[in-house]
Amino acid sequence: MPFDRTRMTINYLTMEATKQITRKLTGSKAMAQALEQEMNRDKNIFIMGEDVGKYGGIFGSTTGLYEKFGQERIMDTPISETGFIGAAIGAAAEGLRPIVELMFVDFHGVVMDQIYNHMAKIPYMSGGSVKLPIVLLTAVGGGYSDAAQHSQTLYASFGHLPGMKVVAPTFPNDIKGMLISAIRDDNPVVFMFHKTLQGLGWMDQLDASLGPVPEEVYTTPLDKAKVVREGKDVTIVGVQMMTVEALKAADKLVERGIDAEVIDLRSIKPIDKETLLKSVAKTGRMVVVDEDYYSYGITAEVSAIVASEGFKHLKAPIARLAIPDVPIPYSRVLEKYVIPDANDIINAVENMVTY
Amino acid sequence: MPFDRTRMTINYLTMEATKQITRKLTGSKAMAQALEQEMNRDKNIFIMGEDVGKYGGIFGSTTGLYEKFGQERIMDTPISETGFIGAAIGAAAEGLRPIVELMFVDFHGVVMDQIYNHMAKIPYMSGGSVKLPIVLLTAVGGGYSDAAQHSQTLYASFGHLPGMKVVAPTFPNDIKGMLISAIRDDNPVVFMFHKTLQGLGWMDQLDASLGPVPEEVYTTPLDKAKVVREGKDVTIVGVQMMTVEALKAADKLVERGIDAEVIDLRSIKPIDKETLLKSVAKTGRMVVVDEDYYSYGITAEVSAIVASEGFKHLKAPIARLAIPDVPIPYSRVLEKYVIPDANDIINAVENMVTY
Amino acid sequence: MKKNSKQDLLWIYRKMKTSRYFEERMEKAYLEGKQPVFNIGAGPVPGEMHLSNGQEPAAASMIVNLTKDDTVTATHRPHHQAIAKGVDLKKMTAEIFGKKTGLGKGKGGHMHLFDPIVKFSCGGIVGAGIPHAVGAALANKKKGTDRVAVAFIGEGAVNSGAFHESMNLAALWNLPLVVVVEDNSWGISVSKKNSTCVPTNDVRAAAYGIKGYGVRDNDPLKMYEVSKEAVERARKGEGPSIIEIETYRYLGHFQGDPELYRPKDEVSKLRAKDPIERLKKYLLEETLASEEDLRVLDQEIMKEVDNAYEFAINSAYPEPEEALEDVFV
Amino acid sequence: MKKNSKQDLLWIYRKMKTSRYFEERMEKAYLEGKQPVFNIGAGPVPGEMHLSNGQEPAAASMIVNLTKDDTVTATHRPHHQAIAKGVDLKKMTAEIFGKKTGLGKGKGGHMHLFDPIVKFSCGGIVGAGIPHAVGAALANKKKGTDRVAVAFIGEGAVNSGAFHESMNLAALWNLPLVVVVEDNSWGISVSKKNSTCVPTNDVRAAAYGIKGYGVRDNDPLKMYEVSKEAVERARKGEGPSIIEIETYRYLGHFQGDPELYRPKDEVSKLRAKDPIERLKKYLLEETLASEEDLRVLDQEIMKEVDNAYEFAINSAYPEPEEALEDVFV
Ligand SMILES: Cc1ncc(C[n+]2csc(CCOP(=O)(O)OP(=O)(O)O)c2C)c(N)n1
Ligand SMILES: Cc1ncc(C[n+]2csc(CCOP(=O)(O)OP(=O)(O)O)c2C)c(N)n1
């Protein structure tokens, strides 16, 4: 949804290409670069989705690819998610490597059967004889008043179900590396990208959405969390925008004499226990922050893992911040209230250190 | 799917009607009785679903109702879940009170959009001006080799999403009372009934599936767990078949000198924290058992609640037993391995008391 | 055109004009706070904004045949239908501004307008409103009324599974349903040619053994005629039907759409055939109204719309904690 | 019927017979451990069991036109198509018995048979296999082959959204796809009359601008003729088509179905027109085979099937921990 350039100034974050090996890219450009490089490598890869062609993906995931690969490999589809995501399964079973985009994760309900009963289970039900190397790209996240049907993350709705790897990288560098890993994986991978972290000219401009990305091809593991800030007093675990908020909170906590460690979860399924447990063994305290719904979400799973396996290290109960089990409201003041932010994190940490 | 009575002996669990006020009913008969009594009370109630008519519901939920109410109120539908569950929303908005059956919860993926983006959110998005008094009946559970697409419970897939009350009663008495409450509730309620607890003549015969049910109309709260066995050494939390297994385990634990308290969760959303916390304050130990997938499931949410709010009472880490994040396999030996049972619970408890 | 339709045609004109003017103001309101740098989340009207300028005949010429008690379900592009259906304009505008006085107390937003008093709803998921209309039609039938339900959808939505399941149900149960397909040639950037395997969707009525109507070139008069017939048939228990109207999308899919996918002159060609101007000409030619009548009418319309904006702008925002209310009744 | 079809007709006979005999044995195997008290989870073959006795022409008379490299997707009632497609009978039987030697190492079961060597798959969700066939057809086209994909579905599945989305995609992209609708009159207990708003589903081809064929009365010869044409058209790039065959379901929806919803004499009437017997009569009358030829053939078939059962019964069950394998490759 790039804004009409003829009518208005856009704050272009994307930097010009240079000859340097590592340049700064937005999340969206990192995605498009990963896709392009992999499509050049492997002719079996093709992309299907709504508006992935000339439009370049509503959230810029396929920018420029239609021009490079043409409509045979970058296929616009009708609004038939069950049809075309189901078709990806059939094509993958024939040896192709489809990448399909579900425009907003919020629409998963029209196609969940194909995703979780077929894509995720056929490899298992076939005893491993059918491989389904599919990447399901989908945009997640709120914070820009797109209301109840276009603002969700639904991390746990996917994480709960077996047979899919589910990732949600935050920074451009990870976006590229994890997308390449996802494409090369012979299993179904749900690749969630956060709209606000795509660095699009028509959304909030965040520093986090622009970052150094090596020009060459590289892979980043699909099952590892990452310590993005080291600290010793408390561990804050986030994903995507909540990682960004956690870093913001950590910066402010310094002023209050608190040294927070921030973990970017990156992988929703499987969760990287080791990184979490190692951190909590050091800090003894944990806040988990999620842009998904509270109940049965990331805050529950991470708390459960750490409370069980890191029991002896915990100096205080784990704090859970997430959307309080309400649909995401439209009005800015309401939406802001339900999505956790740096202030909420700071409050949670402060309550905790005085526990 | 009652077995052909002309060909084979059936083990009839259902007792003959008597003049007594409370008689023993199976889960299925308890459901049908609740539906019948409420339909007699309120002409706005009608039922739609596949095979709910003459067949009486594949798992006996609507037994005998077609004969009593006719096809205007007990409507067989085509295999069009999005169509008819979506139609329930439209009809509810017009003041009717539809009850719709999704034959197996495993099929939710073809209709999840109607359920979670519309049924669950319209009341909120309308600022409360649209009420949707809908009951979504759906059969859950495995254990009889129905394989990956017909054996799931998916408790957390529903529990994670806001706007629906989600219940999963175990015993006939609760089934009737909670179904009546669900029907009378002005909000969408997902009512999950467990196939094996319906007391059907063609499945495993369990004592738990037959129990005393008052003939008169009564309601049971939709948001309360129930202590079904008092004990002091450890709390075992289950739902439906896992409650049954927990009770079995508790009986055996007595022999080993362990006095277990068993809680039947009953309500998946919201979870009744008070009952859980009260119990753990007494026992200091907890095992959570779930027939749903492990990650982001009931074991996570209950652990997180208790680890956070009951932190100071815990003498050992909470143990989590659930399906180990694999699709449900067909072969009996494999399926038995992935679904927790009394032995698994006993082992978990024994590990825990020696913690 | 029968003589007794004068009132109807003036009504259609009024509703088309109201919608047009309402959206012209919305276009401006939407850009507030988004200049010089566009940011979708900024300004008094944040989020996505789908305007229907050019598509007014689909709504007004159909809904003139409905009463307050008939049901309409609409889409992510709902203003023209909402206005024609008589949704409270003040509350609707307030909702779009995210105010407490809005239809949904600020919780719904522009894609989620619910006015049960006039039985109007819409939503952001393509195709999803059709089953709701089927349910309303079912309720109408069950209650023994002669009320109908009308589902408005885009041509893109016809390729969704929800369409097919709904049409089969409606035909099977012989429900009083009319589905209006607003064929504006585009589903975001995907042309009808690239989404739909048949040239027109009225032929798909054959798959359900029901009536299919086609209206060419955004014609408000023809749309009126055809809708009248379809609604009357539905009222009389003669079953559902599909109407596809070729219509025009003047603006981008949403505000901010760069529209690089369509020919630069497409819109100017369409604007030259503006349906409101065409109807106006017809009204004058047939002396159903005078220039002066229409001038007065236009002023009334502007006043009504301006009042609604004023109400919306002057209303208070909800308190943050109200976010937690209304999940359950 | 052309002369050169002799081989094909004998093949069809063989496949129909194999399926019939396979399922007759299955009916018995399924009841083991379920007598005197029926318990769906008991015995060597637990779980649901959907048999296709009576529906053999749909599968055999279509698949005779396919090669190993063409793709077939089937349903919850998959044995007749699997056998016609040449799925490894031993591994298939072992799978149904839940053995380690099965197609899916015992993880799939009777509704989930996957044999990538002959490009066969099926599944337990109504309608869900159609998009998979679309994807296979798309792959065939992308690879520049003349391979086709055939989706078998029941008449009940035609009312699912998946059907509609798939047909539109296939027609839009002009894919080599044939959808075979096995109309056995019932979707569990719901009759076609109560599920489908049109009498026959071939008319629904009009909604996609493609060819629709109807085959009456379970006729294996007519099915052969029509399928041949549809497959040839698909191979030549002339696009998808729909074939609906009126067929018979001799048994309950699943084993254990009390079948209280259908007339007691329905099945006996159908059985009197058994398609295998009809084809046999035709083969003899047209002297395409002698009684002796067919007797020998029948014996071969029984041996093949008996061997498969023996293999299955003698195979080992998986180890419990193997449940944790194969989630990811
Ligand atoms: C199920 C679903 N898929 C995709 C989208 C994203 N989307 C919103 S509007 C739209 C195009 C709709 O086209 P059409 O039905 O022709 O309506 P129009 O926008 O032209 O009025 C798309 C793809 C959605 N909202 N829901
Ligand atoms: C999406 C979905 N809805 C419902 C079911 C339950 N179900 C299994 S088979 C069946 C009937 C199918 O009828 P039809 O397509 O005619 O096939 P048949 O059984 O007659 O071969 C139903 C409703 C299912 N498996 N999947």
Ligand SMILES: [Mg+2]
């Ligand atoms: Mg359109």
Ligand SMILES: [Mg+2]
């Ligand atoms: Mg059938």
